[in-house]
Structures are given as structure tokens and as C-alpha cells.
Amino acid sequence: MILSELIRKFRVAAFDMEQPYLFADEDITDWLNDGVKEAAIRGRLIHDSTTTEVCTVSTQPGVANYALHESLYEIDAIHWLGSSNPYEANPLSLISQEEMADIWHDWRTRDHGTPEYVIQYDTGIRLVPAPREAGVIALEGYRTPLAPMTLDTDRPEINIIHHEYLIQWALHKGFSVPDAETFDLNRAALAEQEFTNYFGERPDADLRRITRHDIPHTVKPYWV
Template identity: 75%
Template sequence: MILSELIRRFRVAAFDNEQPYLFADQDITDWLNDAVKEAAIRGRLIHESSNPLVCNIAVLPTVASHPLHEAIYEIDSLHWVSAISPERAEPIYLTSQEDMADIWHDWRTRDYDTPEYAIQDDTSIRLVPAPREAGLLHIEGYRIPLAPMVLDTDRPEINIIHHEYLIQWALHKGFGIPDSEVFDMNRSALAEQEFTDYFGQRPDSDLRRITREDVPHVVKPFWV
């Protein structure tokens, strides 16, 4: 469905067909764009592996930390391509700072070399060790839409089979406005539940942090 169709269906569901409207087109558009983001995160609906603006980071020698594209929220594959040997792509494993300390206790000061691990935070990624030569970091993972719907003919960047459920999130937001004319806690809650039943619960920050760690399982030795 295109944006104008989604807005029309929202108005039908909200009994808001007569002017002056209770809900402005721009507000409905904002809620629908929020709905696409929510759906993409909850259902992991948009996987990116080819767009160079999202997937490729040019890396300079000795530079460890680099900003991620703002649309990427979960990485599931990393490869390092050295400028010296561009025909080879070396896998890089995602890990946490805590586990990195167990792997190499001197990881922060380790000599420049071919990166083997990466630590992802909310907006950036750090290579360990920092590279000794320039190269390219190729990322694959899940993202939110690259651009919001603006024009009446714009479409959500998810499969059409999901589109009708986006309206539930817009209804949830619309009827949740603390305004005597539109506020309806029950309708807002029911719409949110229907959206959640279809797309799933939103992962919290702890779960998203755990998904950033992808170190192969090994037995860690310790002294007794």
C-alpha cells in the first residue's frame, strides 16, 4: 500500500472520515513511519548485505573505531578486506569488551595488525587489533528503513503483507494522545496488542547488546 492508502485506512478504522479531522495527515504519517521502524526491529524484517552506503566502511591505518550507518542496529556478519590484498576477505568476530579482555588482556594496546575481532556499541564499531594498513570493513545486518515516507505515493520498505498491521501502531499512538477529544486508553491498548501479536515484542537494550556478541564457543581455562 502507498502512504495515501494507509492514511485512508487509518481514518476508516478510527472513525475519522468527516472534516474537520480529529487527526492531521502529518501526525498519521509520523505514526506510520514509526510503525515501519517498530516492525522492522521487532520482526527483523530488513536485512542489508549489498548497499555500500550501509555496508562498507573505509578504514585508515591505525584507526580502530568507526561510526556505523545510523540505520544499522544489529550486525550478523563482518569481513575485513585489506587494501594490500583486496582479493581476500577475512572474517571478523563480534565480541564484548568483557570477553575481549579474556581473549587478549592487552587488547587495547596491542600492536597494529589484521583485525580479528570487533566490539559494537550503539553507534560505532571498534576493530581489535587496530589495522596496520588501510582497508574496507564490510558489514551485513538488520536495519530500519533508510528514509521515511513523505509523498502520498511512497511505500513502506517492508513486504506488502505486513502493511495493514502498521495501522494498528498508528491507532495506538493516536488514541493514546492525552486529549479529551481523542484519548481512549482501551482502544490504544488493544491496537498496541494487535501490533505486538503480529510483529512480536520489542527487544530491550540488554537483548540487543547480547546479539552484538558472536564469538565462537570455546572452553576457557582457569586456575584452581
């Protein structure tokens, strides 16, 4: 559905068909855009491996830290290609700082070389070791929409089968606004629950942190 159709369906569901409207088009549009982001995160709906600004990062010799595109929240594959051999992709292992310290206690000061590991933070990544030459990071992962809907003909950047449920998020946000005419916590809660039933619960920050690394499942021996 295009944006104008989503707004019309929202008004039907909210019993807001008569002018002057209770809800402004601009507010409904904001809530629908929020709904697309929320759906993309909860359902992991947008996987990207081809968008250059999201999936490609240029690296410099001796530099370990790089920013990620603001839309990217989860990496599931990452490689580094050095300038001396740009056709040989070196796979990098996603890892936590704690696990990295178990492997190389001197990982922060280790000499530059061919990156083998990558630590993902909230908005960036760190290569370990830092590359000794210029290169390119190629990655794949899950992201939120690149641009919000603004025009009547714009469409959500998720499959059309999900579009109808975006209206539930807009209803949840609309009826949560403390306004004498529209405030209705019961309707807001029912709409949020229907949205959650379809797209799932929102992962909290701790779960998002856990998914940012892939710790090998091995048995570690201990002397007793």
C-alpha cells in the same frame, strides 16, 4: 500499500472519515513511519548486504574506531579487506569487551596488524587490532528504513504483507495522545497488542547489547 492508502485505512479504523478530521495527515504519517521502524526492529525485517552507505566502511591505518550507519542496529557478518590485497576478505569475529580481554589482555594497546575481532557498540565498532594499512569493512546486518515516507505514493520499506498491521501502531499512537476528543487508552492498548501479536515484543536495550556479539560456546576448565 502506498502512504495515501494507509492513511485512508487508518481513518476507516479510527472512525475519522468526516471533515474536519480528528487526526491530521502529518501526524498519521509520523505514526506510520514510527510503525515501520518498530516493525523492522521487532521482526528483524530489513536485512541489508548491498547498500554502500550502510554496508561499507573505509578504514585508515592505526585507526580502530568507526561509526556505523544510523539505521544499522545488528551485524550478523563482517569482513575486512586490506588495500594490499583487496580481493581477500578477512572474516572478523563479533565479540564483547569482556571476552576480548579474556583472549588478549593487552587488546587496547596491541600493535597494529590485520584485524581479527570487532566489538560493536551502540553507534559504532572497534577493530582489534587496529589495521596497519588502509582497507574496507564489508558487513551485513539488520537495519531500520533508510528514509521516512513523505509523499502519498511512498511505500513502507517492508513487504506488503505486513502493511496492514502498521495501522495498528498508528492507532495506538493516535489514541494515546491526551486529547479530549480522541484520548482512549483502551483502544490504544488493544491496537498495540494486535501490533505486538503480529510483529513480536520489542527487544530491550540489554537484549540488543547481547546480540551485538557472538560469544563462542565453549567449556572453560577451572581448578578446584
